[in-house]
Amino acid sequence: MKLIIAILNNDDAKVVTPKLMEEGFSATTLNTTGGFLRVGNTTLLVATEEENVDKVRDIFKKYSNTRSVVKPAVDLQDKETAAEEVTVGGAVLFVMDVKGNFKF
Ligand code: 2BA
Numbered sequence: 001m002k003l004i005i006a007i008l009n010n011d012d013a014k015v016v017t018p019k020l021m022e023e024g025f026s027a028t029t030l031n032t033t034g035g036f037l038r039v040g041n042t043t044l045l046v047a048t049e050e051e052n053v054d055k056v057r058d059i060f061k062k063y064s065n066t067r068s069v070v071k072p073a074v075d076l077q078d079k080e081t082a083a084e085e086v087t088v089g090g091a092v093l094f095v096m097d098v099k100g101n102f103k104f
Pocket of ligand 1: 007008033034035036037038039041086087088089090091092
């Protein structure tokens, strides 16, 4: 069994999550914040059998969009950072081994 940890834009998550449900997958949604931009994103946890990983990955690939976002300039007392444009996502996926799966 594998655990897919997927970080994606909140709007894309609203599309991806029902698509996963339609295909019979279970998912847990976490409201998260990106460390770099400090704006909200969504983290989805999807545990599934190894043979389904490609199908799950394809759903994320199909419904997640890349975005260009400007990280505003910050003035932290005497330390200034310039505004910066970064490309976010579509989705960032990590696939991990699951050693146990219990329900009580
Ligand atoms: P953020 O940390 O807010 O990062 C947003 C985007 O800013 C990133 O897009 C990347 O293009 C850029 N970025 C991130 N860290 C940077 C840095 N130190 N210097 C310059 N640019 C940087 P994505 O790579 O598509 O990541 C989207 C979100 O996925 C991230 O939001 C973060 O929440 C998560 N993420 C990405 N890579 C991760 C990793 N290795 N571990 C944990 N979370 C990750």
